[in-house]
Amino acid sequence: MFIDPSGLDYIIGWSYSNADIKYFNDWLYKNGYSDTLMSGTDNWTDAHWAEFESRDAFSRAAQTRRDELIAMGIPADEIHLRRTDSKADLESAWADWAKIGIVESLDFYSHVADVRGGSENFWDNAAKLNWGSTLRELTINGKKTGYISSPYACATHGT
Numbered sequence: 001m002f003i004d005p006s007g008l009d010y011i012i013g014w015s016y017s018n019a020d021i022k023y024f025n026d027w028l029y030k031n032g033y034s035d036t037l038m039s040g041t042d043n044w045t046d047a048h049w050a051e052f053e054s055r056d057a058f059s060r061a062a063q064t065r066r067d068e069l070i071a072m073g074i075p076a077d078e079i080h081l082r083r084t085d086s087k088a089d090l091e092s093a094w095a096d097w098a099k100i101g102i103v104e105s106l107d108f109y110s111h112v113a114d115v116r117g118g119s120e121n122f123w124d125n126a127a128k129l130n131w132g133s134t135l136r137e138l139t140i141n142g143k144k145t146g147y148i149s150s151p152y153a154c155a156t157h158g159t
Contacts, residue, residue: 008078008101008102008104008132009078009079009080009100009101009102009103009104010069010074010078010079010080010103010104010105010106010107011080011082011097011100011103011105011106011107011129012062012065012066012079012080012081012082012106012107012108012109013062013081013082013083013084013090013093013106013107013108013109013110014056014058014059014061014062014081014082014083014084014108014109014110015058015083015084015085015090015108015109015110015111015114015115015116016056016058016059016110016111016116017110017111017114017116018116018117020056020058020116021040021041021116024051024052024055024056025040027055028048033048041085053083058109058110058111059083059109061109062081062107062109063081065107065109066079066081071140072139072140073139073140080096080097080100084110084115084116085115085116086115086116086117087115087117087118087119087120087122089115090115090119090122091122094122094126094127095127097129098127098128098129098130100129100130101130101132102130102131102132103129103130103131103132104132106129
């Protein structure tokens with residue numbers, strides 16, 4: 001399931017809050033969508049999720065980070081971009097990420113490094129990922145250069 005030639009991977013996760021869902025459901029209602037959507041995300045179609053992801057600040061931040069990595073020359077198949085919808089989803093994502101050969105970075109975008117519905121003590125007890133540090137040849141601003149990728153984790157959050 002996780003095969004890539006270099007064995008170097010970048011993880012980008014993001015989540016949202018109930019307030020984000022309410023804001024988007026309000027937008028849906030004001031734009032002529034059914035008010036049954038106001039109850040949450042249960043009735044959302046793929047099109048609703050796509051629209052939400054195009055508007056959500058954390059989704060856009062995660063996508064921007066992915067685009068930055070690609071612009072640096074990181075192959076898209078080495079970048080794992082994932083929305084997490086709950087603590088259970090975060091646990092599932094983390095289990096997948098723990099199978100990756102070498103994790104070069106982890107960026108997680110959400111409200112106070114949390115997932116919708118809360119992550120409880122997940123971050124305190126999360127399994128260690130396979131961090132690595134490598135020298136890579138990348139093209140940055142059109143010039144080939146050596147780039148030392150040291151592992152790091154970064155949680156960006158709003159208030």
